[in-house]
Amino acid sequence: MRFGARVRAATDGLSVPPRARVRILEELAGDLEDLYAALRATGLSEREARRRAERLLAPRPEALNALAGVHRPVWARFGGTGAVERGFVALLFGGMVWLSWMAVARAGLRTGMLFVPIAAIAVAGAGLALRKAVRIWGLGESSPAPVRAGAGDLLVAATGALFAACFGIVFELWRVAGTVEGAPDGALPYVTEWLRASVALAATGIGVALLCGLAWLAFVQRAAVLERAERRILGPVLHVHRGLDLPGESGNGRDR
Amino acid sequence: MDEPLDVLGFARGINEMLVLAALRAGPRHGYQIALDTEERSGGLFVLQHGTLYPVLHRLEQAGVVESAWEKDGGRRRRVYALTAEGRRRLESQADRVDEVLRGLLQAAGRRA
Numbered sequence: 001m002r003f004g005a006r007v008r009a010a011t012d013g014l015s016v017p018p019r020a021r022v023r024i025l026e027e028l029a030g031d032l033e034d035l036y037a038a039l040r041a042t043g044l045s046e047r048e049a050r051r052r053a054e055r056l057l058a059p060r061p062e063a064l065n066a067l068a069g070v071h072r073p074v075w076a077r078f079g080g081t082g083a084v085e086r087g088f089v090a091l092l093f094g095g096m097v098w099l100s101w102m103a104v105a106r107a108g109l110r111t112g113m114l115f116v117p118i119a120a121i122a123v124a125g126a127g128l129a130l131r132k133a134v135r136i137w138g139l140g141e142s143s144p145a146p147v148r149a150g151a152g153d154l155l156v157a158a159t160g161a162l163f164a165a166c167f168g169i170v171f172e173l174w175r176v177a178g179t180v181e182g183a184p185d186g187a188l189p190y191v192t193e194w195l196r197a198s199v200a201l202a203a204t205g206i207g208v209a210l211l212c213g214l215a216w217l218a219f220v221q222r223a224a225v226l227e228r229a230e231r232r233i234l235g236p237v238l239h240v241h242r243g244l245d246l247p248g249e250s251g252n253g254r255d256r
Numbered sequence: 257m258d259e260p261l262d263v264l265g266f267a268r269g270i271n272e273m274l275v276l277a278a279l280r281a282g283p284r285h286g287y288q289i290a291l292d293t294e295e296r297s298g299g300l301f302v303l304q305h306g307t308l309y310p311v312l313h314r315l316e317q318a319g320v321v322e323s324a325w326e327k328d329g330g331r332r333r334r335v336y337a338l339t340a341e342g343r344r345r346l347e348s349q350a351d352r353v354d355e356v357l358r359g360l361l362q363a364a365g366r367r368a
Contacts, residue, residue, distance in 0.1 A: 027334045
């Protein structure tokens, strides 16, 4: 579609539920195409027809804001999008911090402090995932770019959790080795405790990493679904950097 | 005039009235509404910068216009039409504009 890339680029930040987004993209691109054809039929040059079509119908940021306002879910209109999102995330994030702290405090392990980095990473990952989830499924974010943005941080968190678990196991082994070296006869209880702590650390680290990985997968899948929907409406996608001057996309005289 | 004129609200209502006026002649696509408006006003009013779609979608939510997809040569287009409520609103807005313009010209001494 001639105006597909133009409409896609212009509506990147349009934050409306997916159904409304699909309708808006299809309507905009179709009308631009029809208007262009109608103007060409009157004898206008390709360049002039494109210029006039875009002048009349191409979406601008202020119009997209107005469209987002029209299609925003009813409950999200109270207090503004940002306030609702921040409220949800603050509440859930606070709950996660409290639960993590209680879990570490009640673990009763001498090695409890080794769990703190993993818990911190879990809380950070949960905060990231919750924020995105509220934005996507609560407030109806449907632009692929914002859905995909920041998802990679969850993979960093997953790697961090595994690293923290490995570090904890090795650190505990080093500490136990030092203790056993001084009293070889009573080594068994220390080794047993190290094994128990190692299993707990590994299980926690792997669990946090898996949850972060699953959240990353969910967001990436969601972005892929939205991108496929856009491709279906607007034609083949040209994934280009914003600002790149494409032939025929900028009205610069190099029209197709 | 019964109530004071809200100048900003009146100005914002112009776009809405132009869209409703374009649909009075019959169902139209978005781009036809934009073209009709420009032609019928002799180029005085141009629904530009994408103002058309927010107005159309807002009017549809308010039940003033209704829309449906129309298939034409493999391509789908959204067609808008006035509802009965839309016709009433258009008449009411046209009366209001007439009233405001007459008052304005009278104040300027152009009309007795």
